[in-house]
Amino acid sequence: MKKKQPLVTVFMAAYNAERYIAEAIKSILNQTFTDYELLIANDGSTDKTLEIINNFQDKRIRIISNDTNRGLLYTRNVALKEAKGKLIAIMDSDDFSLPDRLLVQVTAFKKDPSLALYGGQAKVIDEDGKEIGIIQESETCPELLKIKLLFQNTFVHSSMMIRTAVFKEMGGYQEPFAEDYDLFLRIAHRYRVANSKEFIVLYRSHGDNVSNTVGEKIMQQLLPIKGKLLARLGYVPDPDFEKILTNPYIWPDVPVEKYKILYTSLIIQNRRSHILNPALLENYIFQKWYEVIMMKGGINTVVLFFSNPIFQRELATFKQVRKTFKRSIKKLFIRK
Known part of the structure; x- marks a missing residue:
């Protein structure tokens, strides 16, 4: 008998994530919604990341290992070929999904067939898991969200769930450093996107966050992304217009x-x-x-x-x- 495919693929990219990845994995295995696979792409880690992953004896976990460190952009796009679910839930290897996270998101997709991208609210935790604040960027009004998205990222990456067909149609992540924002913009240009009012993830803030380590490069990448956004809206290239839409x-x-x-x-x-x-x-x-x-x-x-x-x-x-x-x-x- 052919094995039933999961409804959701929870996708986690991991590189030298030994400090936090066990907590991230446990948070997925403890979900109240259970029709999923956990696909972990190990990006050539040189620490104990792979050993920690292998310690989990759960049939829902599937591991893909790069032969060497290929970088975040390449590794995140592993989901393009490997995801078996009709929905892809993004999970960063240093964050934590609250128990009802998948249930909240799957319920929203079932209620709204036009929905292509759905995120949620996030509380910020420190290196030790202590709550230290709330991310304020997750606009919940779908119409206002699309407007704000012209100027800034209104989604928490580790809270995202995307229709797999849409993710593949978009060609996955394309821009280094600001790849998530670029993907969200491209999806929002064609499809309905939204955020839940519920807190569904804990975002971990620490010195090794990509946003902290490559902040200047992200800034350099945002302007070209805004240029492509303006082109989709019918504008001729203008560096000043790109800046006006950018922090x-x-x-x-x-x-x-x-x-x-x-x-x-x-x-x-x-x-x-x-x-x-x-x-x-x-x-x-x-x-x-x-x-x-x-x-x-x-x-x-x-x-x-x-x-x-x-x-x-x-x-x-x-x-x-x-x-x-x-x-x-x-x-x-x-x-x-």
């Missing part, structure tokens, strides 16, 4: 006029296409615009504040108006 968002070398051009274009283009919720997008851009002109508007701050179509009369507060007047007057006297 720290308010760049000293980007003139305020370029912000106005891009923000105006996004609003007008979306009013025609309705790809994003117009009201939410225009609210979000208006708040961004206010921050920009307060930093870069100079004596023209108050005039720029009322720029159409960015200005939103129903959203503007008396406090904002007062501050723009004060900023313009202050800069005028400084100039004199």
Whole structure:
């Protein structure tokens, strides 16, 4: 009899993860949802990672070992060929999935056939597993999530579940260092994405996190990713536009006029296409615009504040108006 394929493949990439991987594995084996396989890709570890994995005698665990260290991008894409489940749950080897994590996500996919990508909330733990905070980036309103995703990553990578067919259609991870954000952007451009309101993972913060060790390289990679995003939206290449959509968002070398051009274009283009919720997008851009002109508007701050179509009369507060007047007057006297 042909063996029944699991509904979910939990995929874990591991390299020299001896300190935390046992906890990560246990958190998956203790899930309340049980129709899954745990696929672990060992990326040529030189410590006791493989030995620790082999100590777990569970038929749901399947191990793939690279002959040498191939890097995170290559190893994460092992799931493209090896995943047997219709859904892929991402699990980083230093994080921890809460017991109902898979159940919460599978339930969401069963309820919504259009859903392609589903994450959740994460609490931050330190090296010893002590809770030290909450990741605040996981927007739960699907419409607002897509808007924020233009500017920043609104998902916790280790909380993600993706339809396997969509993951393969996208060609998996493609960009080094910011590969997760790039993948999420490509999926969100075509499909419905969302985040659960529930806490489903514990994200471990420590000195060896990729975001800590290659932060500058991630920053260098984000601008080209934003360039490809803008190209998908129909824009010609423009380094200033790439920066406007990238943290720290308010760049000293980007003139305020370029912000106005891009923000105006996004609003007008979306009013025609309705790809994003117009009201939410225009609210979000208006708040961004206010921050920009307060930093870069100079004596023209108050005039720029009322720029159409960015200005939103129903959203503007008396406090904002007062501050723009004060900023313009202050800069005028400084100039004199």
